[in-house]
Amino acid sequence: MGTLIEEIFSRKTGTTVHAGEILLLDVDTIMSHDNTTPLAIKAFHEIGKPIHSKNQIVLHFDHAYPAPNILAAENHKMIIDFVKKQDLPNFFRQGVCHQVMIEEGFITPGAIVIGADSHSNTYGALGAFGTGLGSTEIGVAWVTGKCWFKVPETIRIELTGKTRPGVFAKDVMLHIAGLMGMDGGIYRSIEFGGEYINNLPVHERIVFSNMSTEIGAKCGLIAADEITIEYLQNETRANGPLETFGPVNPHYERVVGIDVSSIGPLIACHPDVDHVKPVEQVEGLEINEVYIGTCTNARYEDIEIVANMLKGKKVNPYTRVIVTPASEQIHRKAIKSGLIEILMDAGCIVTGSGCGACIGRHGGILAAGERALTTMNRNFIGRMGSPLSEIYLASPATAAATALTGKITDPRKYVEFV
Amino acid sequence: MGKAWMFGENLNTDEIIPGRFNITIDPIELAKNIFFEIKPAYAINVKNGDIIGGGQNFGCGSSREHAPIAIKGSQAKCIIASSYARIFFRNAINIGLPIFECPEAVADIEEGNEVVVDISSGNINNITKGHTYQARALPDFFLKIVAAGGIVNFLKDHNIQELVA
Numbered sequence: 279m280g281t282l283i284e285e286i287f288s289r290k291t292g293t294t295v296h297a298g299e300i301l302l303l304d305v306d307t308i309m310s311h312d313n314t315t316p317l318a319i320k321a322f323h324e325i326g327k328p329i330h331s332k333n334q335i336v337l338h339f340d341h342a343y344p345a346p347n348i349l350a351a352e353n354h355k356m357i358i359d360f361v362k363k364q365d366l367p368n369f370f371r372q373g374v375c376h377q378v379m380i381e382e383g384f385i386t387p388g389a390i391v392i393g394a395d396s397h398s399n400t401y402g403a404l405g406a407f408g409t410g411l412g413s414t415e416i417g418v419a420w421v422t423g424k425c426w427f428k429v430p431e432t433i434r435i436e437l438t439g440k441t442r443p444g445v446f447a448k449d450v451m452l453h454i455a456g457l458m459g460m461d462g463g464i465y466r467s468i469e470f471g472g473e474y475i476n477n478l479p480v481h482e483r484i485v486f487s488n489m490s491t492e493i494g495a496k497c498g499l500i501a502a503d504e505i506t507i508e509y510l511q512n513e514t515r516a517n518g519p520l521e522t523f524g525p526v527n528p529h530y531e532r533v534v535g536i537d538v539s540s541i542g543p544l545i546a547c548h549p550d551v552d553h554v555k556p557v558e559q560v561e562g563l564e565i566n567e568v569y570i571g572t573c574t575n576a577r578y579e580d581i582e583i584v585a586n587m588l589k590g591k592k593v594n595p596y597t598r599v600i601v602t603p604a605s606e607q608i609h610r611k612a613i614k615s616g617l618i619e620i621l622m623d624a625g626c627i628v629t630g631s632g633c634g635a636c637i638g639r640h641g642g643i644l645a646a647g648e649r650a651l652t653t654m655n656r657n658f659i660g661r662m663g664s665p666l667s668e669i670y671l672a673s674p675a676t677a678a679a680t681a682l683t684g685k686i687t688d689p690r691k692y693v694e695f696v
Numbered sequence: 697m698g699k700a701w702m703f704g705e706n707l708n709t710d711e712i713i714p715g716r717f718n719i720t721i722d723p724i725e726l727a728k729n730i731f732f733e734i735k736p737a738y739a740i741n742v743k744n745g746d747i748i749g750g751g752q753n754f755g756c757g758s759s760r761e762h763a764p765i766a767i768k769g770s771q772a773k774c775i776i777a778s779s780y781a782r783i784f785f786r787n788a789i790n791i792g793l794p795i796f797e798c799p800e801a802v803a804d805i806e807e808g809n810e811v812v813v814d815i816s817s818g819n820i821n822n823i824t825k826g827h828t829y830q831a832r833a834l835p836d837f838f839l840k841i842v843a844a845g846g847i848v849n850f851l852k853d854h855n856i857q858e859l860v861a
Contacts, residue, residue: 302860317721324848349719396759412761412787422856460706461753465782637715658710665733
């Protein structure tokens with residue numbers, strides 16, 4: 279009974295829980311990566327107690343891998359020593375943590391997954407509870423297998439209608455971010471539903487859950503349905519019973535209704551994710567780097583859109599166009615199908631999988647005065663390099679159109695390709 | 697008693713400590729580069745017992761704990777904001793940094809005001825202006841963690857079940 283988050287928590291506890299209660303829950307999976315694991319190890323050693331269950335711990339290298347400097351290298355070495363010493367079975371170096379978590383089958387409907395990364399909300403797209411925590415709590419969970427949660431109130435976002443050509447999940451999510459603001463979902467569970475979501479493939483659903491973080495939400499949930507189960511069975515290593523379930527007689531704090539057919543291509547302008555404008559209003563602004571990557575929009579279908587738009591063309595000679603597939607699985611598929619060759623022929627730099635340029639550590643750092651258009655989820659000042667650079671967020675289609683011209687460009691000009 | 701350092705709405709973790717400085721987890725080292733882009737004077741002039749004020753959604757952005765650790769390392773006594781980003785809120789409590797929600801105080805306190813905060817009650821006294829404000833007191837659950845100096849210290853001597861007991 280209740281909202282989707284109340285349903286997930288109630289299934290876990292075997293009781294009926296309500297918004298406002300504080301629960302100490304058994305967690306299923308505990309995720310961290312090269313940026314956040316060192317502090318978790320520190321907390322773990324300070325507590326001085328043994329690991330609760332090795333199988334529930336999952337570690338990734340993705341934020342600065344392979345190491346771009348000596349400090350990062352030493353960080354990785356320290357983590358590998360820990361993995362060996364503790365004999366941890368789940369250690370991955372094959373792409374962005376959130377994508378690999380899904381591919382490796384750790385994310386199933388109803389699972390409770392905590393991650394030392396703010397975009398752990400991503401897992402909500404498959405009907406799991408995913409949320410980001412700090413490293414100390416991850417170290418605590420390694421020892422206890424538990425985590426405390428206040429059951430959040432829910433804001434339901436009801437999405438109806440069909441998107442127009444050239445408009446994607448990213449544009450709809452940017453519309454939501456502009457509408458609700460960076461604190462519009464603070465402390466809340468955001469439940470995305472309605473006929474638009476019901477018909478949406480998983481790779482686009484992920485955009486909503488992933489970016490629920492950007493409006494402050496504790497989690498961004500989408501009820502698991504037949505589309506979810508088919509995806510999990512065909513695209514991931516998930517096994518065991520996979521159940522579909524949704525909210526039952528829910529009480530929402532509020533419901534926000536949006537007709538997606540009214541939305542055009544959007545862009546979040548420097549320096550805030552809720553500084554959202556129609557692409558046509560900022561068309562022509564010079565772009566020095568186009569970055570297609572990250573846990574938001576670097577899945578096979580995203581890369582396919584970009585490749586279709588760039589096929590047989592050349593990107594602007596003064597613009598760096600970097601494509602970083604979210605995972606090796608995606609990268610391999612794009613090699614086999616010929617997409618990577620199309621991108622390279624067009625003049626793109628295709629890199630190994632990982633977080634890449636998103637966090638300003640390596641692989642596409644911005645100089646002072648430079649401007650990037652990316653498929654990322656946040657555009658904080660200085661995130662990709664110099665504090666005097668600017669970041670604009672948009673869909674893969676808008677990124678591809680911009681790559682061709684070197685200026686912010688409306689993807690509908692290339693609508694026959696998208 | 698300490699001086700108030702005031703910040704605006706939606707202060708994000710990159711503004712508190714830019715990602716490129718997160719190559720250490722040493723609180724004192726992190727504090728050297730705190731607010732590097734937006735208020736470099738803070739790192740130079742902050743004194744033990746000063747307080748930090750902010751608007752809505754304080755600490756939004758990354759889950760990185762470097763942000764509250766840098767603030768704790770800077771010797772600030774506590775944060776008073778209108779509201780917090782949820783991960784920042786948890787992180788601050790978990791490392792034993794007291795934080796209070798009090799929109800009235802944030803609206804009235806100006807940078808440089810002398811302020812006294814009572815951590816256990818949430819009472820805030822603005823000496824400069826002669827005004828007092830009452831923040832929502834922290835729940836027992838959080839006070840247990842803050843009193844122990846963070847959740848790691850709490851777990852050295854206690855079982856996690858005792859938090860909700």
